[in-house]
Amino acid sequence: MPVYERGYRHWEHSGHRARAPWWAIARRGIAEPLKSRRLLFLLAVAWVPAIVKGGILYFTFQMGELSRLIGGKWTDIGPRGFLTYLGWQSPFVLILLAIVGSGLISRDRRENGLALYLSRPLGVRDYVLGKGAVVMFYYFAVTLLPVWALCLFGYLVTSGATGLQMLLLIPLQALAYCLVTGAGFTLVLLALSSVGQRTVFVALWWVLLYAGTDGLAKIMSLFSPALEILNFPGQFLNAGIVFFGGEPLCEVPPAASLLVVVAYALLGAWVLRRRIKPVEVVA
Amino acid sequence: MNVAPTTVAPAAVLRAERVSKWFGEVIAVNDCTLALGPGVTGLLGLNGAGKTTLFKMLSGLITPSQGEVLIRGHRLRRDVGLFRHVGFCPESDALFDWLTGREFLMLMVRLMGYDGTEVAARSERALELVHLGDAADRRIGAYSKGMRQKIKMAQALAHDPEIVFLDEPLNGMDPVSRREIVALVQRLGDEGRCVVVSSHILPEIETMTRSIVLIHRGKLMAEGDITEIRDAIHDRPTIVALTSTEPRRLASSLAGRDLVRGVEIDEFGRVVARTDHAVNFYRELPGWLLAESLPVDEIETLDDNLQAVFDYLVGG
């Protein structure tokens, strides 16, 4: 009869596979907010516009030719209409990412937790990738996912080939758009989170950047329409024209807006590179 | 278990009479009576035992909810002039980060009521005492933890007080600075000052003094010399280890003695004896060993050190 060691025992590897470090970080970051009922409620509310859009889709397909008479932005079931839908989602993106993303890095910095991560066999890239995946997940949850669900719904309820044709490219267009803008939002938000010590301030800065520039640019553009370029979320949406086609949403050319998005992403990446280091240089 | 004060210093410089302090429902210090004479006294306790509160009451920073602190028989609360006799080095380090060490010290000395040349001279002397060296002219904001401790100590000593309170003065210091400060504390005690010092590192307290005050959950648990306190803990037999080339013979010989309660041979091959009458045991032991020509290379009492006393009283 063996008597086992009562104190410290060495680890016996079970032989199961370990997760990639970035995936372990992402899982943890995604699962954590889902414990909150309020966040689940917010996610549910964020899908309400999709239900409305689904209704529009349904009636348009049912009414066939008749729908042409109604027309307009709201009932557009083409690619341009989906970009409008993504515009509706903007407030949800603002709030959800503020809740989920502000603390991702700032909390780790507060108690020197970042150093704990980097004392493990993983690099700065794994860390940022893992944290970024969390933001991307929630961004997709209220943008790309509803669009895909709507398209699927559309395929099911449409009768004619025109409907199918209309919806055919939208999932891919949405994917491209959401990947680019998601990366932009993620890098900017993570950069803010890596700069701020306190999560509340990070959230505040994010809201200021997102909603503040929106309001400011609307006022400024009364004097010069090109100043709409200062509108942070507005530029992200306007860049969607590049993917979905149609008339620009403001006086700024969509290609220029796309460049602005890329610039934001690069700026975020640059800040992250400077802020996420294993050893902080104390002057 | 309570150990009665074994010695009451005849010339008590500092006395606390039944002092208590509570904050709302929290009682930090509960009915402590103390008399401290010249020399170094170690103040010990676990975190939250009430050490810092006791420090602040003894030095007059806060007023007891009940009871009285007396310095040379004068009530601290009544006589503001008594503060001149007291130096306090607090545990927290909220300092003026934008001043240099020297500026800070001169400011503190000036606040003490000294003027002109006196300020510079006293500051200089205090800086020398703590070995701050050329760091004195750097900003405190750039100080390491150890340097901050030193400037706090200099501030407590600059006005040459008769009573010095040092709350965790060694915290964050490196070994070399520790040795300097330990020597300084010993010297202050030898000069006849009443020095009260606290530290979590019990071996360090032991190098500074044999005289301790132990508080636990706000109550005074023991006061006096470590060895005397140890001997007063009657319900724990004293444990003495003997190293011998003939452990079996030694063990059986000891087992036959009335003064010995039990004998065993430990994992290092030492003979470990327990006795309830330590004083007599120590006195008789050399005779026994010589009479039976039992070879012994080493005699060591395992539980008369501060750590053991602390564990017995606080329940390690």
Next chain:
Amino acid sequence: MQATTIAVKPVAAAIAVQDLTFAYAATPVLQGVSFSLEKRAVGLLGPNGSGKTTLLRALLGHLPLKRGAVSVMGCDMAHDARGARRRLGWMPERGGILPGMSGVAMVAYLGELGGMPPTDALQRAHEVLNYVGLADERYREADTYSQGMRQRLKLAQALVHDPDWLLLDEPTSGLDPRGRVSMLELMRDLAANKGFGIILSTHLLADVREVCQEILVLRQGRLLSHGRVEVAPPGATAQFLVEGFGDEPVFLAALEAAGLTATRRERLLEITAPADAGARLVLAAASASGFALRRLQPRRETLEDLFYQLVDDAGDARSKD
């Protein structure tokens, strides 16, 4: 465990540092540090700002090395820091908590990041928290832990992936006497009974004495010395330290009559006597004079002696601090 055979290169030393040099901006922190360690408990001592923490970070592969080489268990830190970190556990001095998680969740998560399968990580997290004495608090949020519990939690996260070496930065900082003793016991157990290599960076010689037999001393970024506490070879005479009570002048006279010299060192008497019969002569003098002996010990070189000797030898004993 999967039956994979790995060609193991024989390594002379578990940790080898060659001419390690590092500077933050223009401030040199480590200058030409070289040493090699076997898997043992080693105390890392030095004044504030002497580069102790930076040296630990170099062993974790966190420093961009311009000069010098660091090799940990055969992994060259310039190329394979991750491989080494898999087998290193680090306990930082400051912080070291992931807010918003329970103790067990944090340890399991960091175990997973240490390359463990999720289920193994969770099981081990419970085990190590048990070992460090946090069994009852493991479901509480780590933010609410007291300082003593935090230190234990930090040790648990360093142990969860069962590393070969533990790099401990001031592990007893902020602990009260009870917490300190139990932390020292854990470290001693890990070093002596569980075969861990430990680098213990601390200000407290008393801590090092409890855990280590070997010390590294850094000062102003240079390795001052690297030494072990050796047992001195027996000489013709030996020093004995004696503590006791009774009629001391009579005892001293008895010692003198036996040809022994005694000097007082604070509360101890240091007696020089022939090495072979020393203890016996002291006992005889004590017995004859009715002097009670609490302590009779041959004087040995202690870690304190070694440390101060090293520091003093290196020129002025004044530290930078």
